[in-house]
Amino acid sequence: MGKKRIMIKLSGEALAGKNGIGIDPQTVKTIAKEIKAAYDLNICEMSVVVGGGNIFRGKLGDEMGIERASADYMGMIGTIINALALQNSLEALGVETRVLSSLNIPEVCEPYIRRKAISHLEKNRLVIFGGGTGNPFFTTDTTSALRAAEMDATIIYMAKNGIDGVYDMDPRKHPEAKRYERLTHSDVLQQELHVMDSTAAALCNDNNIDIYVFDMNVPGNIRRALLGENIGTLITK
Numbered sequence: 001m002g003k004k005r006i007m008i009k010l011s012g013e014a015l016a017g018k019n020g021i022g023i024d025p026q027t028v029k030t031i032a033k034e035i036k037a038a039y040d041l042n043i044c045e046m047s048v049v050v051g052g053g054n055i056f057r058g059k060l061g062d063e064m065g066i067e068r069a070s071a072d073y074m075g076m077i078g079t080i081i082n083a084l085a086l087q088n089s090l091e092a093l094g095v096e097t098r099v100l101s102s103l104n105i106p107e108v109c110e111p112y113i114r115r116k117a118i119s120h121l122e123k124n125r126l127v128i129f130g131g132g133t134g135n136p137f138f139t140t141d142t143t144s145a146l147r148a149a150e151m152d153a154t155i156i157y158m159a160k161n162g163i164d165g166v167y168d169m170d171p172r173k174h175p176e177a178k179r180y181e182r183l184t185h186s187d188v189l190q191q192e193l194h195v196m197d198s199t200a201a202a203l204c205n206d207n208n209i210d211i212y213v214f215d216m217n218v219p220g221n222i223r224r225a226l227l228g229e230n231i232g233t234l235i236t237k
Contacts, residue, residue: 005045005121005153006226008035009144009196012051014161014216015082021054023085031216032089035126038222039095045121047151048128049144050086052078072136076103079140083130084108090126097126102134102143114150121151141196145203156209157225158196159216165233166195166213183235185211195235204235211235 014031017024039046055078061071083099090097098120099109109130110116120127132143148156163171164179166188171177185205188195195201195213204211214225214232224231 003042003044005047005148005151007144007148007151007153007156008038008046008048008222009141009156009158010048010050010086010216011159011161012053012055012078012082012140014054014159015050015085016054023054023082028085028089029092032086032093032095034216034219034222035086035090036093036095037220038226039126041223041226042124043226045124046126047117047121047147047153048083048086048126049140049147050079050082050128050130051140052076052082052132054078055081069136072132072138073103076130076132076134079132080105080109080130083128087128095126096124097128099128099130101131102129103131117147117151139197139200141200142203145196145200145207145209148209149203149207154210156204156211157222158211158213159222160213162215162217163213164215164218164231166193166235180233181230183233184237185235188235195233205237208237210237 015023015028017027052075056074058071080101087097087099100112100117101109102112104111117127129147132140144156166180167177169177188201212225212232212234214221
């Protein structure tokens with residue numbers, strides 16, 4: 001393997017902009033430009049996992065009386081919609097991009113095959129993983145950890161909406177909250193810091209995958225994070 005491999009985890013809500021729901025075209029274009037600026041550094045092979053919360057959330061399923069498994073599948077389809085939106089914005093900027101889905105929809109994207117994904121990365125294509133893990137009861141955080149492990153990625157960049165790292169308490173409610181610059185996976189699991197769900201955190205711990213939590217709403221931050229600037233919280237062994 002030549003260049004190191006990295007994963008960027010975006011929430012679905014990030015694509016919704018101020019609306020909080022659906023896809024905001026201008027916001028998607030802005031995120032695509034941010035990703036391209038990082039991609040153009042040409043220092044790593046890059047993949048992306050995007051959530052689906054802007055299309056469908058489990059809470060909405062509860063309110064509608066939809067069983068959990070069905071609601072999760074609806075959310076997974078939402079992630080594919082987001083992945084296609086991001087792909088088109090990236091390709092409009094000249095970034096060769098492939099969407100690979102764990103749910104088989106051959107008319108719109110390739111099925112997820114590990115060796116195919118690695119082949120795309122080695123050809124310097126940006127790979128977006130859609131469809132979650134392909135199973136209900138798992139979040140897109142777990143998808144990012146699982147795919148990062150399968151791709152031999154060394155780090156997941158958790159791009160947060162307006163939060164610049166991991167804090168000892170909720171900074172939105174407690175102005176005195178302190179940001180951690182560095183944590184271990186054990187800290188995250190034992191203190192239940194809610195960086196990502198516990199399944200994803202355990203997977204990163206078991207596979208020696210670092211996590212970097214930063215605020216994606218600051219222009220240029222994805223690029224800065226890749227360059228190793230101190231703009232967030234690093235979680236490592």
